[in-house]
Amino acid sequence: MKGLKLTDILVTIVISIVFGIVYKLWGPLYYAVKPIGLHVDQLIYGMWFIAATVAFLIIRKPGVALIAETAAASAEFITGSEFGIEVLLYGIVQGLFAEIIFAIFRYKKFNIGVVMLAAAASAAGSLIMDLYKGYIDDLVFWNLLLFIGARLIGSIIIAGAFAYYLVKSLEATGVTNLVRPASHEDYDALN
Amino acid sequence: MDFDIKETWLHKINPSLKLLFLIVLFISVLFIHNINFLINYTVAAFLLFAFFTGHPMKRILLLLIPFVLIFVSTATSMIFFGKGETTWWKWGLIHITEESFYRGLHLGFRALIFALLGLMFSLTTRPVFLFYSLMQQLKLKPKYAYSFMAGIRLIPIMIEEFQTIRQAMIVRGVEQRKGLANFFHKLKAYSIPLLSQSIRRAHRIAVAMEAKRFSNDTKRTFYYEIGFSKYDLCFVLYFIIAILLSYYAAKMLPFFPVTDVRYIE
Structure with missing residues (x-):
């Protein structure tokens, strides 16, 4: 039962590479939105957490969220991200925080609430990194609140709700049956 | 280029x-x-x-x-x-x-x-040298390294598929909607087939690798020796x-x- 098989890892990493390319393309978009000011850019930050939640929803096994986010960050880094080496460390922390949420629910809950929570946890992880890297605590108070609020809302919408509905549509194609472990309903169907 | x-x-x-x-x-x-x-x-x-x-x-x-x-x-x-x-x-x-x-x-x-x-x-x-080196110097498990290298090889196929979807939509005369609705429609039209095909392909590759006795032994031999x-x-x-x-x-x-x-x- 424990441990990931080659199939699980390969599928996770291929999904992550797809999102890694999205992450890479998201960088210029983020910097293009940033000069608008008032942290509008933070609303789209959540896209960088999506690999963890999508991969977990597809494969539904322990460790997948962490591997997916790390792999997506690696793919972003290898393709020459504007953020450089920091994406790797951010990726690991964000993946870990999402993983912790899924672990709290013992990897048995796959509803939209849990996914949103995981997305928010990833955002919290990235904020901790920003505390060290971006001196965000040296922003004026109202501005800091706006910054945190925008990032949380953005991540819950993108990496939470959007990821959930994306996987819902993927389920309709039947492809998720290839990689998911058998559930209770599957066993019940046999009786 | x-x-x-x-x-x-x-x-x-x-x-x-x-x-x-x-x-x-x-x-x-x-x-x-x-x-x-x-x-x-x-x-x-x-x-x-x-x-x-x-x-x-x-x-x-x-x-x-x-x-x-x-x-x-x-x-x-x-x-x-x-x-x-x-x-x-x-x-x-x-x-x-x-x-x-x-x-x-x-x-x-x-x-x-x-x-x-x-x-x-x-x-x-x-990237290939990076993953060979990670396996040899940092003892990264081969299943992660080879998965990554296989995944990188899939990128050109994904790009090709992306273009196929685009051309198919043009040929079939898919109507352009306006504004935000168009954005979400397009996002779904591209991401679902791209992701599902990638998952299928990854699954087939993994099955093939296991059929050919891909082992997770770190004491394996390497095509590239990196020192x-x-x-x-x-x-x-x-x-x-x-x-x-x-x-x-x-x-x-x-x-x-x-x-x-x-x-x-």
């Missing part, structure tokens, strides 16, 4: 060592709060990026364009909204102080140095000397009269 590159000494560095050392540098930069030190350090990173990656000057200059954007956009929010006492300019919500200005500049240089070092790494490291060389030492020494010189120059010839950009109550 042509992709001619000259192999330089940066290509010959052991990829694992290069990666680990860059992570150490990343963390060390987080402890630099003196803007003068950081500017000198950034110059040292820039020299490597500009002259030793073996890429033609035109491409290097092209890659530099987004760096300007990074610098400006990273610096501005702290300059406009950072804490500080010595007011320079105030207009509505925007409040520029001496402290926030230097802190903003500092963040700009920080973003710049990460970008320079990161891009230097990706311009001089071949260490004198260039590794050069790389480490370059940064040690650069950091010492930057620190010394910041003490002797500072650009700005600020030694710590953090806000102190």
